[in-house]
Amino acid sequence: MCISRHSLLLTTAVLLTAGAAQGADLPLPPPPVIAAFPAWYLRGDIGFSNQSVDSLYSDNYIGYASVVNTNKSFDAAPLFGLGIGYHFNNWLRFDVTGEYRGKANFHGLDIGAFPPGSPFGVGFAPDRYIGSKSEWTFLLNGYVDLGTWYNITPFVGAGIGYSRNTISDFGDVGIACQGSAAACTADTNFATGSKWDFAWALHAGLAYEVSKNFTVELAYRYIDLGNAITGTGIAYDASRTFAPFEFRHLTSHDVKFGVRFN
Numbered sequence: 001m002c003i004s005r006h007s008l009l010l011t012t013a014v015l016l017t018a019g020a021a022q023g024a025d026l027p028l029p030p031p032p033v034i035a036a037f038p039a040w041y042l043r044g045d046i047g048f049s050n051q052s053v054d055s056l057y058s059d060n061y062i063g064y065a066s067v068v069n070t071n072k073s074f075d076a077a078p079l080f081g082l083g084i085g086y087h088f089n090n091w092l093r094f095d096v097t098g099e100y101r102g103k104a105n106f107h108g109l110d111i112g113a114f115p116p117g118s119p120f121g122v123g124f125a126p127d128r129y130i131g132s133k134s135e136w137t138f139l140l141n142g143y144v145d146l147g148t149w150y151n152i153t154p155f156v157g158a159g160i161g162y163s164r165n166t167i168s169d170f171g172d173v174g175i176a177c178q179g180s181a182a183a184c185t186a187d188t189n190f191a192t193g194s195k196w197d198f199a200w201a202l203h204a205g206l207a208y209e210v211s212k213n214f215t216v217e218l219a220y221r222y223i224d225l226g227n228a229i230t231g232t233g234i235a236y237d238a239s240r241t242f243a244p245f246e247f248r249h250l251t252s253h254d255v256k257f258g259v260r261f262n
Contacts, residue, residue, distance in 0.1 A: 131170030191231025
């Protein structure tokens with residue numbers, strides 16, 4: 001069968017037109033996805049500390065057979081912090097924080113036992129102490145976000161850094177002893193002392209995403225602040241000086257409320 005040239009040209013045109021129409025019906029490729037992470041954020045925190053110290057020590061204890069710290073407690077104190085952070089992805093983030101931990105009043109009582117042959121005879125010397133403690137603490141923190149439900153994200157984390165621990169207004173408000181009154185030392189005041197020490201922390205809490213760029217947090221933190229030390233002690237009549245007191249192994253259980261701005 002013979003196909004004319006006009007028929008062949010017409011068939012080709014129809015096929016080309018159909019192909020072009022089919023190509024025009026294909027969907028356009030989706031736009032590129034803009035990832036929500038990484039992203040920088042600013043943070044602010046307020047809260048309260050619940051602090052403790054393992055033990056107190058001073059070279060002044062050398063004259064006793066033994067010394068027992070029967071009370072070494074702190075009052076609660078406020079804390080205030082600022083920081084800058086970075087979302088590495090949608091479950092891992094880091095931040096650097098600086099924090100002022102307000103003055104926490106200290107209440108202490110130790111009881112020293114006189115050694116055999118002491119000029120004070122056989123007995124004990126109870127010493128009561130007062131003072132306050134504050135810190136400037138700087139931490140590098142990492143957090144793992146554990147998933148989000150109804151805009152609520154539980155998280156855990158850890159941090160390391162340094163803390164400048166300051167003991168101020170520390171004093172021995174009365175030394176009671178057996179023996180002559182001239183041999184007993186009255187009230188002693190200690191100069192303010194500050195010490196930098198290694199610090200580390202563990203975090204856990206809940207974050208609520210109010211909007212894409214604003215999140216609030218309620219968190220618990222355990223923090224180890226290291227040690228602190230007072231300055232030299234001076235008797236009330238300036239007749240004697242005394243070795244500083246060391247606060248060994250300071251820790252705190254903190255409750256914090258925080259905000260984050262992406």
